Amino acid sequence: MSAIEAKLAELGVTLSEAPAPAANYVPYVVVGDIVYVSGQISMDADGLIKGRLGYNMETAVGAKAAKTCAINLLSQVKAACGGDLDRLVRVIKLTGFVNSTADFTEQPMVINGASDFMVEALGDAGRHSRSAVSAAALPLGVAVEIEGIFQIK
Template sequence: MSIEGRLEDMGVTLPDAPAPAANYVPFVRVGDMLYVSGQISAAADGLICGKLGADMTVEAGAAAARACAINLLAQVRAACKGDLDQLVRVVKLTGFVNSTQEFTDQPEVINGASDFMVEALGDAGRHSRSAVSAAALPRGVAVEVEGIFLLR
């Protein structure tokens, strides 16, 4: 089954790839490697803002990370000129969690992105990962995730 077909079965529609918010490009392809800039937690109804450990639960943070993963795949599709089946595997995700100094569940938050990639892509979605805290993220969003992908 195609990746788009799996996403459809999951009830996920990829948005158009978000435009960069500053002086950078959304992705860079070098040979068969694709480096996607950090995607902030945003859904169809707007930004997902909050600070883990203050005004947001781990579950809400994981949902925000899932939204980042959806936006990452939208960027991959744009890089592949609409053919998401060029994606061979997710190599690495780096997740940043807007959290208080005392909050230590960053891995559980970023699981929202990791779990989505595995659900959508199967073994090709398994990846290496970092999950780190940030004192603040752009526009007050809860999560930002960047990714490295292998393409055909």
């Protein structure tokens, strides 16, 4: 078990197999020491986490959905690293999309669910630049989708 996966286990998180793409794209692209991970939707072992912030989902629940996206991002990074998550050097950037109403303005607090998890799991290597934006709808009605850029060795 990698040191990162040991830390995840301390946090009660076990990475599943990296989710397969749902359309005509690849889940990640490696260019040199950079991994670009396609958007990961809010989904856990129980299935899709659906909802619209500001309509039928509270900010705290949206933040939990964002955390699932972060976990799925790490699953993709692990796959990109041939199963050795200790090759991860740092999180460079996350771009979070929040399925929300036009008047909802707490997108940053929702995406904090992913950002806080990355720092908790990876320490300083989890600190990253970020965007958090609203979307009128997301694939399959999910609450959150997050894409990421990572540095590996």
